Amino acid sequence: MKILLTGATGYIGRRLQRRLLQEKGVKLRLFVREPEAAETFKKNEVEVVQGDTFKRDTLKKALKGIDVAYYLIHSMDSKQGDYADLDRKSAENFRDECIAAGVKRIVYLGGLGVKESSSRHLKSRIETGEILSMYPDAIQTLWFRAGIIIGSGGASFEIIRNLVQKLPVMVTPKWVRTLTEPVAVGDVLEYLIKGKDLKCRGNLVVDIGAGKMSFRDMLLQGGSEFGLRRFIVPVPFFSPGLSSYWLILMTPVPFGIASALVEGLKYETVKQNDAAQQYFPGVRPLSYKESIRIAIDEVEKNDVVSRWCDSSNGVCYYEDRQAPSGAVFRDVRKVALGEATTEDMFHVLMSIGGKGGWFRYGFLWKLRGLADKLAGGAGLNRGRRIDGELRTGDSVDFWKVVDIEENRRLLLLAEMKLPGRAWLEFVIADGSLVQTAHFIPKGLGGRLYWYLLLPFHIPVFRNMAHQLVRKATRR
Numbered sequence: 001m002k003i004l005l006t007g008a009t010g011y012i013g014r015r016l017q018r019r020l021l022q023e024k025g026v027k028l029r030l031f032v033r034e035p036e037a038a039e040t041f042k043k044n045e046v047e048v049v050q051g052d053t054f055k056r057d058t059l060k061k062a063l064k065g066i067d068v069a070y071y072l073i074h075s076m077d078s079k080q081g082d083y084a085d086l087d088r089k090s091a092e093n094f095r096d097e098c099i100a101a102g103v104k105r106i107v108y109l110g111g112l113g114v115k116e117s118s119s120r121h122l123k124s125r126i127e128t129g130e131i132l133s134m135y136p137d138a139i140q141t142l143w144f145r146a147g148i149i150i151g152s153g154g155a156s157f158e159i160i161r162n163l164v165q166k167l168p169v170m171v172t173p174k175w176v177r178t179l180t181e182p183v184a185v186g187d188v189l190e191y192l193i194k195g196k197d198l199k200c201r202g203n204l205v206v207d208i209g210a211g212k213m214s215f216r217d218m219l220l221q222g223g224s225e226f227g228l229r230r231f232i233v234p235v236p237f238f239s240p241g242l243s244s245y246w247l248i249l250m251t252p253v254p255f256g257i258a259s260a261l262v263e264g265l266k267y268e269t270v271k272q273n274d275a276a277q278q279y280f281p282g283v284r285p286l287s288y289k290e291s292i293r294i295a296i297d298e299v300e301k302n303d304v305v306s307r308w309c310d311s312s313n314g315v316c317y318y319e320d321r322q323a324p325s326g327a328v329f330r331d332v333r334k335v336a337l338g339e340a341t342t343e344d345m346f347h348v349l350m351s352i353g354g355k356g357g358w359f360r361y362g363f364l365w366k367l368r369g370l371a372d373k374l375a376g377g378a379g380l381n382r383g384r385r386i387d388g389e390l391r392t393g394d395s396v397d398f399w400k401v402v403d404i405e406e407n408r409r410l411l412l413l414a415e416m417k418l419p420g421r422a423w424l425e426f427v428i429a430d431g432s433l434v435q436t437a438h439f440i441p442k443g444l445g446g447r448l449y450w451y452l453l454l455p456f457h458i459p460v461f462r463n464m465a466h467q468l469v470r471k472a473t474r475r
């Protein structure tokens with residue numbers, strides 16, 4: 001069976017690739033916007049096609065000879081226009097090219113909900129499913145619909161984890177009582193995998209979930225899995241805007257995701273059919289508590305396969321690797337490695353940020369992160385996927401890893417709100433660590449920004465370069 005996996009750099013897609021590679025008789029092709037960001041878990045067995053659903057010629061190439069095509073794409077974080085319009089166009093292009101290529105089945109994962117009473121984001125997910133399944137005579141569509149997906153690194157798990165760990169008493173909006181239906185990410189993958197082989201005629205909508213519960217109960221039961229007793233006080237005056245701001249301050253998610261979640265919580269998102277039981281009796285969804293336990297376990301074992309902030313969202317890794325050479329401003333620090341080896345130094349670079357922090361001026365980084373969050377940026381509290389290892393495309397606090405050359409270079413792109421573009425580059429060469437902050441300002445504001453922050457940047461960057469080498473020496 002020849003399979004095309006789209007969204008392969010995303011939260012679900014990265015995990016599904018791993019699972020598909022365990023299946024016998026599968027030939028896998030990934031459709032990605034940025035091949036650099038696509039992790040191929042078995043290099044020789046996976047074909048990678050670069051493309052974009054808005055470029056139909058790339059879809060044509062990717063869909064040639066394909067039997068089953070997974071559609072795991074959404075445009076919510078796109079900067080290219082209104083996401084609902086983009087989602088519609090993307091789905092239409094994909095469906096039409098699948099039909100033209102003679103693909104037998106599309107497998108799509110969308111969200112639970114009823115169109116008439118759904119948030120804008122969920123409406124768009126429903127519309128995508130409707131578009132994909134519009135011509136059942138020409139192509140079959142298996143449309144899975146999931147509510148809150150629980151898994152390590154997932155946005156919902158990170159929100160629950162941060163809220164219950166930071167707040168013994170939570171004053172919440174009253175719609176925390178709205179019913180939803182969580183499901184473990186492992187179960188979602190199981191349905192998606194089985195979906196490619198299911199023998200059935202025509203289109204099918206399969207609602208999946210492990211039973212109804214309110215977000216309030218999810219927080220309380222989640223807390224108890226962390227060994228924490230929590231208290232929730234719903235109040236009527238919490239506006240959606242205030243709730244979203246509260247979420248971005250307390251959790252790693254940015255405003256777009258927080259407000260989509262808050263809006264979504266106003267409406268019930270529960271199963272509308274029992275197709276999961278009927279067609280996939282072999283999948284017994286884990287309980288909510290079990291799914292939380294597995295996610296905690298994976299975090300503790302440093303075994304997080306994907307995170308909610310993995311997708312590249314318009315970062316062009318190739319361009320970004322070259323771009324710092326055109327920087328207008330630079331802060332360069334060169335520190336001799338002394339007794340530290342190149343390997344020690346590289347190992348320390350691979351552990352930068354996250355729980356390890358940003359050395360002596362950590363509080364300044366935290367302040368910058370807070371300001372960034374309030375401005376709608378990534379902020380500092382995204383942390384890292386796992387300790388000690390980085391891959392291209394990983395998020396580290398408010399940075400994105402855009403280049404790694406083993407024992408030589410690490411390049412981070414700033415994803416914070418800035419009047420310009422900024423990179424932090426580390427090069428190990430000739431027995432030294434060369435650390436460079438590059439900045440391409442946008443207009444006068446960008447130049448002012450650089451000079452205003454200079455008094456902070458000088459000690460921060462000087463200390464960072466020295467501390468990194470000291471840490472490598474201690475190894």
Ligand SMILES: NC(=O)c1ccc[n+]([C@@H]2O[C@H](COP(=O)([O-])OP(=O)(O)OC[C@H]3O[C@@H](n4cnc5c(N)ncnc54)[C@H](OP(=O)(O)O)[C@@H]3O)[C@@H](O)[C@H]2O)c1
Pocket residue numbers: 006007008009010011012013031032033034037051052053054071072073074075090109110111125146147148149154155156307308310311312313314
């Ligand atoms: N995660 C959840 O909790 C959850 C819950 C319920 C339902 N779902 C559904 O599951 C599906 C996958 O979600 P996810 O969380 O894995 O999403 P995600 O992590 O945000 O990933 C989105 C993927 O779409 C790709 N993409 C976006 N626009 C594209 C385009 N024009 N051409 C090609 N690729 C494009 C992105 O590629 P880049 O890396 O290049 O940006 C990325 O790989 C979605 O339909 C979502 O609604 C997810």
